[in-house]
Amino acid sequence: MMQVMDYSNEPDRDILCIDVKSFFASVEAVERKQHPLKAKIAVVSKPDNNGGLVLAASPLVKQLYGVKTGTRVYEIPKNAAIEIVEPRMALYVEKNLEIVNLFKRFVTDSDLHVYSIDESFLDVTHSHGLFGTTEEIAKKIQYLIWKKMNLVVTIGIGDNPLLAKLALDHDAKHNTKNNYIATWHYEDVTRTVWEIAPMNAFWGIGSRTEQHLQRLGIHSIYDLSQSDLKKLKKRFGVIGEQLFFHSHGIDRTLLSESFTPKETSFSKNQILNRDYVEKHEVEIVIREMAEENALRLRKHHLTTGLVKLSIGYSKDIVERGFSHQLLIEQTDSSRKIIEGLLIIFNRHYEPVPIRVVNVTFGKIDAKSALQLSLFDAAETLISQEDLDQTIDSIRKKHGYTSLLHASSLSRGGMAMQRAKLLGGHRSGKDVK
DSSP, X not given: OOOOOOOTTSOOOOEEEEEETTHHHHHHHHHTTOOTTTOOEEEEESTTSTTOEEEEEOHHHHHHHOOOTTOBGGGSOTTOXXXXXXXXXXXXXXXXXXXXXXXXXXXXXXXXXXXXXXXXXXXXTTOHHHHOSHHHHHHHHHHHHHHHHOOOEEEEXXXXXHHHHHHHHHTGGGOTTTTSEXXXXXXXXXXXXXXXXXXXXXXXXXXXXXXXXXXXXXXXXXXXXXXXHHHHHHHHTHHHHHHHHHHTTOOOOOHHHHTSOSSOOEEEEEEEEXXXXXXXXXXXXXXXXXXXXXXXXXXXXXXXXXXXXXXEEOTTSSSOEEEEEEEEEEEOOHHHHHHHHHHHHHHHOOSSOEEEEEEEEESOEEOOSOOOOSSSOHHHHHHHHHHHHHHHHHHHHHXXXXXXXXXXXXXXXXXXXXXXXXXXXXXSSXXX
């Protein structure tokens, strides 16, 4: 007998999931006075490198040449009439802020969640009195963004964030008949959610999870919805339970609650421009990234009590790398944070080529006063804090790279290059 859920007690909100169509490429088209749906533009990170990556392609480029996000430079057809442009992340962030400010005309801050630089969730349940029905609000937002910025947005509408997101990804983005708007309700699940294929196209199901599900005889979203909840929970834990309810279109989160993290983390990721085979060169990068993260902590008057180091090996190495964390005394001191990260690195280092370094700070807390230590004299701590604040002050005034360790200027240093990036790519602006 087919399992169908009783939705009478489920959250019933009016959620919009809004995506700017081919955001980076569309912004570049508008900057060149071109219609974003008619332009032939690909935004490419490191276009001079054969392994460079397409970050965004305009809809026409996707349609005509099959070029999409993730396509490598060498995979782009040689004679294709595509304008290749380098990313300008600072410009995209600026445009994103303009769009978010337009959203705020329709909802309060608590009913807005910026999911990524080109995608946001809006809960318009309390906006009808001022702006009309859910679909009318969606159309008004579309029109406003087009009128102000010449950007095309696609909108998924649902009774919860999950249904809105699925409606966006699997319907609205291709729904030219309804002007890139699609609505999925609970009563539509059997003919919408259950029809999504392959499984890894479903929000939250990656290729690995798909493989694990297939080993259990689950080969479709419908199969997942008809599975034994207890077995899923036993096999996958809480994630199994979530997968089951998601397959029925159930998502009990509220934007004003669930998308607000109880504990934030600060993270930096660096894909090195070559394989690092010298241990001391990797240590230089770890120090640099730790300092940059520590500066962010001090800027926001925060401290960290946990450091995590993830190392990714070269693609030619069978093993992927390692990821470990270490509890430390709550601190914002660059020196203490670097010490913790290097302890992890030295414990787990193997003499193999390294290509990726990630530094993350967890257990973030507000800084209330000087963090005293059992192992350091108060004078030492005060002196170290004064030094950190002096360095921060100079960098704030003259730019981060105005004050670097000599090691950062050596062959392994990446700080100078990273200072020119935003979101891991060229900002499009000169950085001091």
